[in-house]
Amino acid sequence: MAEEAHGSEGGLVFHPMDQFQVKPLFGDGAVHWYTPTNVTLWMAISVLCVIALLVIGTRGRAIVPSRIQSVAELMYGFVYKMVEDVAGKDAIRYFPYIMTLFSFIVFANTLGLLPMSFTTTTHIAVTAVLAMLVFVFVTVLGFVKNGTKFLELFWVKSAPLALRPVLAIIELISYFVRPVSHSIRLAGNMMAGHAVIKVFAGFAAIAVISPVSVVAITAMYGLELLVSFIQAYVFTILTCVYLKDALHPSH
Template sequence: MEETAHEAVGLTFHPLDQFALTPLFGGGGADYNPPFYALTNATLWMALAVLGIFLLFVVSTRSRSVIPTRSQSVAELVYSFIRKMVDDVAGHDAGRFFPLILTLFLFILFTNFFGLLPMSFTATSHIAVTAVLGFGVFLFVTVLGFMLNGKKFLGLFWMTDAPLFLRPIIAVIELISYFVRPVSHSIRLAGNVMAGHTVIKVFAGFAQVAAISPFAILGVAAIYGIEILVAGIQAYVFTILTCVYLKDALHPGH
């Protein structure tokens, strides 16, 4: 009884509970494993991210004002930023894939930022979401590379500038590195987002203790500020790596 009473008044919080999938309509629980068609909190916040993108890039720019509104200025700034990234990293001939790159950036950016709202859910903290993005990019650039270059795409793994006896070793290393790309691409995004949100939750849990609550609240504010930067940086990193992989598909000999 004493042990039970001690546990009841002790400091208890579960920082990983915020990543649990919960259905929008009934059910749920700690062991909930939703089918792929179920509507969950992740589905809701991804849909809200898509809605936010639609409002910013379609609704707010429909007037095409010569003197843009604030929202139109933001949309034009993001558009120009990603367009320049694609041209600088993947080359001008990658411009036809610009809508795909912009869509990836905006979806990750909005999902990350919406996940910082109180009582929200960060879909990019789930490896299932980021793996679809990462492996989707991997399959796309691989198929594109073979479609545009045929067998020449394999030149990406065969370094003709290296000494002949080193080429097979380098080829194996490059091949392994290539197939690790989607794994690192997806884990990097999910891991960074999950880590930041977990730290915020831990500091928020310590705010229950009166003696250290001021420091815990300052910690939450500081980590929250960092997470705002991380939300943008992770979207940028995912997008620029996609541009690098796209460049390999378009120009495997470089």
């Protein structure tokens, strides 16, 4: 996974951030908005994996489920329970959207652990779009469901009257910061783990410490596999929290 080179003075040189470069699939030209890249390729693979698991893998609907159907049912039940517990029963109608988000992020994260793959969720451009879609969705839903009462989300009635305007400004700022924190949290955690793995892989070229590097890489792979699911869970549960605010804006 690492790329090593010896510098002019004989020192070991490696570039852990090179793995996050966006490259065109065909040729070496400039990347435009319409250029097929490694990012679009692995996003498409992630979507195909979601379809294979949740559509093709469950089409038989067997009473005694296959392994694929069992995995799909476990994922379905896990996300369904999360939506119901966090956002409430009236949020169940939006379960398909949240399930799609969770499934895509899980596959995008885990596929990035394969050799020669690309982790699309390490790019802020990808996670920012996902976060902005959630932000726009819950904001529009909040006004559609509650009208101007949605603004009560920013008016803390339990606070003293003199403090309410100040708290309203703080609540408003924190609300618009949501897509920023929502996207950076996912991209930052995924990027950090992959960069650490590549650093350890770079040290594997040194014979004296290569056994330690191999053990560290193996441990980091296991940790990154866990982080892949945790970050998908965090992104999804925050979406459920924002959805709850849109459906029940009163403090």
